[in-house]
Amino acid sequence: MNGECIVHLNDAVTLQLLGAHVARVTLNRPQVHNAVNAALANGLELAVQLTEDDPHIRCIILTGAGQLAFCAGADLNALADGQAATLLTARGGFAGFVQQPRRKPWIAAVNGVALAGGTEIALACDLIVAAEHASFGLPEVQRGLIAAAGGLYRLTRAIPRVLAIELILTGQRLSAARAQQIGLVNRTVVATELQQCARELATHISGNAPLAVRESLTIARAAFDHDEQALQQMGEQAMKRLRASNDFKEGPRAFLEKRPPHWSGS
Structure with missing residues (x-):
């Protein structure tokens, strides 16, 4: 499209x-x-x-x-x-x-x-x-x-x-x-x-980082289905995945350079 x-x-x-x-x-x-x-x-x-x-x-x-x-x-x-x-x-x-x-x-x-x-x-x-x-x-x-x-x-x-x-x-x-x-x-x-x-x-x-949005949404949707310990583990796993992404580096870099971030979704 x-x-x-x-x-x-x-x-x-x-x-x-x-x-x-x-x-x-x-x-x-x-x-x-x-x-x-x-x-x-x-x-x-x-x-x-x-x-x-x-x-x-x-x-x-x-x-x-x-x-x-x-x-x-x-x-x-x-x-x-x-x-x-x-x-x-x-x-x-x-x-x-x-x-x-x-x-x-x-x-x-x-x-x-x-x-x-x-x-x-x-x-x-x-x-x-x-x-x-x-x-x-x-x-x-x-x-x-x-x-x-x-x-x-x-x-x-x-x-x-x-x-x-x-x-x-x-x-x-x-x-x-x-x-x-x-x-x-x-x-x-x-x-x-x-x-x-x-x-x-x-x-x-x-306009926000697509990977961060998806990971956040996944955990928010699961809030009624798991206890806090399980949700905390989900959050830690999500952060581990995000830290391996290009967008994890792009966000702070764009902030320091005072420009809009260019998200790749990867």
Whole structure:
């Protein structure tokens, strides 16, 4: 990819390079509020693989097409037709994304409703920025289901436990303003500024040393899964890898020479 051209990975997902190191992945089924079908799951899994494999891409924005919805969850037509299994991929799980291994940071730019699986996709990202009219929710219990694509535990990790349990058991929606207030959302902006906000955040992240960002992200993601001793060992191992890199030398050198660093990612 080069420039800011849009690549249609399939009918449901597009990939666009924004500048040198930021990519935007768009769920492109606005006619059904970007609901997850087989094409979207396969396209999103491919988008993860492509961005992971591209050494120039350092941060990815995930958003939905249109102004009404980020993602409304599973496509009910697919569920009614007995095609629920097609909404999962072997590598990525639901939507080809929520369980997909990723080394690079993902920012969810939530441009409208993010319900059920849509909230779970946002929760699987590392940061969330939202338009003021956006909303979140896990209404599965209202349909006799559970939020089995990570929502039950990721929401409970992201916000105070009692608030998460209330949202999970009632199925009620959460406004963008309230989501920011309780720490689920990093930033809330007017809809016209959402993509620029996400891009500025992604550009700021991608301006840092890519190896250091990935190592830091790996340990931060693992914070709920290991005790402090294990996390300390992970940090020591990460520092050992970083000390062997060119960027480990470039950072202090650039600071002393009073110039921007030139990261090689190696």
